[in-house]
Amino acid sequence: MNLLKNKNILIVGVANKHSIAAGIAQSMSENGANIALTYQNERLKNNVEKIGQDLDITTFLPCDVSSDTEIEETFKSLAKEWDGLDGVIHAVGFAPREELDGEFVDVTSREGFQVAHEISSYSFIGLAKEAKNMMKGRNGSLLTLSYLGSQMTLPNYNVMGLAKASLEASVRYLA
Numbered sequence: 001m002n003l004l005k006n007k008n009i010l011i012v013g014v015a016n017k018h019s020i021a022a023g024i025a026q027s028m029s030e031n032g033a034n035i036a037l038t039y040q041n042e043r044l045k046n047n048v049e050k051i052g053q054d055l056d057i058t059t060f061l062p063c064d065v066s067s068d069t070e071i072e073e074t075f076k077s078l079a080k081e082w083d084g085l086d087g088v089i090h091a092v093g094f095a096p097r098e099e100l101d102g103e104f105v106d107v108t109s110r111e112g113f114q115v116a117h118e119i120s121s122y123s124f125i126g127l128a129k130e131a132k133n134m135m136k137g138r139n140g141s142l143l144t145l146s147y148l149g150s151q152m153t154l155p156n157y158n159v160m161g162l163a164k165a166s167l168e169a170s171v172r173y174l175a
Contacts, residue, residue, distance in 0.1 A: 002031055002032030003031045003032070004028055004031040004032050004033035004086075005031070005032030005033075006032065006033075006034065007032070007033045007034065007086040007087065008033070008034045008036075008082045008084060008085050008086050008087075009028055009033045009034065009035050009036070009085075009086060009087040009088070009089065010035075010036045010038070010074075010078060010085060010087070010088045010089070010127075010131070011024060011025050011028075011035060011036070011037050011038070011088075011089040011091065012038045012063060012065065012088065012089065012090055012091065012092055012123075012127060013038075013089070013090065013091030013092040013093075014037050014038075014039075014048050014051055014052075014091070015044075016047060016051075017051050019091065020091055020145060021089065021091035022051050024089055024091065025037065025051070025052070025055055025057065026055055029055040029056065029057065033086075034059075034082070035052070035055070035057045035059070036057070036059035036060070036061060036078055036081065036082075037049075037051070037052045037057055037059070037060050037061075038060070038061050038062065038063035038074060039060060039061075039062060039063070040062075040063070040064050040065075041062070041064060042062075045060070045062070048060060059078075059081055061074045061077050061078060062074070065092055065119060065123035065126065065127070066118055066119060066123070068126060071123075071126045071127060071130050072130055074130070075130040075131065075134065078134065079134060082134070084134055084135065084136075084137075084138050085131055085134035085135050085138065085140060086135070086138050086139075086140040086141070087140050087141045087142070087143065088127055088128070088131045088135075088140075088141075088142050088143070089143050089144075090123065090124045090127055090142065090143065090144040090145070091144075091145050092119060092120065092123050092124075093119070093120040093145070093147075093160065093163070093164070094115070094116065094119040094120060095112060095115065095116035095119075095120070095158070095159050095160045095163065096111075096112045096115060096116075098112070099112035099113075099116065099158055099159045099160075100156050100157065100158050100159070100160065101156055102156070102158075104153075104158045104159070107158060108158060108159050112159055113159050113162070116159045116160055116162070116163040117162070117163050117166055119163075120160065120163035120164060120166075120167055121163050121164075121166040121167040121170055122170075124142070124144050124167055124170050124171070124174075125170055125174070127142070128142055128174055142171075142174065144167060144171060146164045146167055146168050147160070147161075147164050149161035149164060150164035150165040150167070150168055151165075
């Protein structure tokens with residue numbers, strides 16, 4: 001069945017072939033979607049392209065979600081490829097490793113807190129802001145991924161739990 005036939009979907013956050021985003025790309029591809037994948041930087045580009053090429057994906061765009069300019073450029077480039085957008089998959093999350101190992105109060109720094117929230121939560125808002133015009137009149141969807149650590153404390157999830165709770169609140173405000 002081709003539930004997504006000819007639907008244009010941007011997937012942000014494919015890290016490797018085992019990532020949830022790669023699985024989403026595979027499933028959407030199998031269901032007929034036109035997919036564009038982003039990569040954070042040149043170091044990750046080849047890996048993301050390999051994953052995409054295995055799924056017959058041909059659109060690859062740079063997008064470091066810590067940069068509003070790069071997010072804007074991603075959508076400008078995408079608008080040259082597609083006349084509209086039906087969905088954005090936000091599969092992005094990051095905190096510096098040292099923020100995740102140990103007691104929350106002992107290892108959480110101001111900088112690590114800001115990085116975790118900027119990458120894991122604010123990036124969803126930034127993507128939604130830029131996707132808005134391309135999604136007009138298309139009944140599209142924004143999808144993001146969270147984790148149980150947003151609802152309860154889990155060992156060594158630390159600042160990521162707060163970032164995912166922030167992401168979930170962002171979803172409610174965007175709805």
